[in-house]
Amino acid sequence: MIKARREIGFHLLLKGRLWVIFLFGALLFGIRWSKGAGYLDLYSVLLKPILPGTAQSEWIKEGDNAEKNIRLKLLADDNSRLRRALSLKDFNTNQRISAAVISRSSRNWWQQLEINKGAKDGVLKGQTVIGPGGLIGLIDSVTPLTARVRLLTDPGHQVGAWIDRTQHHGILTGMGTNRPKLIFLNKNSLAKIGDAVTTSPASTLLPPNLTIGIVKFVNEKALPSPYAIVQLTAAPDAVDWVQVLKNDAQK
Structure with a gap:
């Protein structure tokens, strides 16, 4: 009786391990087949609460401000050129x-x-x-x-x-x-x-x-x-x- 129980327990344990191995293999296959897209999505979700950090936020702000300043300067230069071009010489x-x-x-x-x-x-x-x-x-x-x-x-x-x-x-x-x-x-x-x-x-x-x-x-x-x-x-x-x-x- 005890021996039968042990065999049943062994088979259940083996069956459970086989399911774990199967699921792990399926996970690896899925990651490889999707080129890690799902893994990257999960990784992104896990890191979202801590990113961007303070340093990264400052860099983003500095880059955004620099881009806006350059754009404003270009627009100002274009506006000046157009104003000069559109104004007729003041003839008598x-x-x-x-x-x-x-x-x-x-x-x-x-x-x-x-x-x-x-x-x-x-x-x-x-x-x-x-x-x-x-x-x-x-x-x-x-x-x-x-x-x-x-x-x-x-x-x-x-x-x-x-x-x-x-x-x-x-x-x-x-x-x-x-x-x-x-x-x-x-x-x-x-x-x-x-x-x-x-x-x-x-x-x-x-x-x-x-x-x-x-x-x-x-x-x-x-x-x-x-x-x-x-x-x-x-x-x-x-x-x-x-x-x-x-x-x-x-x-």
């Missing part, structure tokens, strides 16, 4: 002629427009035309009562441009859209997205420091020279009124 009223846009051909939408002032009002071929936001083009032809403006967006139309931050010149070329191409004269333009583009402060063909636009894309690897895509700050497709700047001899 006697140096400009205000005119309304009276015609625009759908076929030549990005090439030219007609204004209601001409030779009788002192408008001459080659004069600079600005709109709200900056330079939009040059006077291409004149009649006694009207004038035709060749826009910066006209394909092939080229004017000199300047990025003050890099002190580099370029040639702004119309592309038939409101984003002309700025081809740089240097092998390395150093231009960045957000740079303000203006006429050169030393320009003699155009009034100096006139706002043109903002750099939206830069390709430094282009051949034969790098270029940028410029968003004009004066939208030629939306302008209704313009101002023609008189030549020095007319002032």
Whole structure:
């Protein structure tokens, strides 16, 4: 009787150990099959009450503050550039002629427009035309009562441009859209997205420091020279009124 009980107890103990071994093996297999995901989750739950520690919390705060300060500085710099770019040079009223846009051909939408002032009002071929936001083009032809403006967006139309931050010149070329191409004269333009583009402060063909636009894309690897895509700050497709700047001899 005692012997039978011992055998039964032995079998139960052996059976219990086999279950333990089986469960342990299943656990190991599960960890290996899931690549430790469940184990890591359990480990994370166990450590959650004690992490992050004091030191880690300070590091996190310092990193977060540094990132916020950098972001604020970048936003402040961008805001300053945009403010400079969007502000027109304060010309004397006697140096400009205000005119309304009276015609625009759908076929030549990005090439030219007609204004209601001409030779009788002192408008001459080659004069600079600005709109709200900056330079939009040059006077291409004149009649006694009207004038035709060749826009910066006209394909092939080229004017000199300047990025003050890099002190580099370029040639702004119309592309038939409101984003002309700025081809740089240097092998390395150093231009960045957000740079303000203006006429050169030393320009003699155009009034100096006139706002043109903002750099939206830069390709430094282009051949034969790098270029940028410029968003004009004066939208030629939306302008209704313009101002023609008189030549020095007319002032």
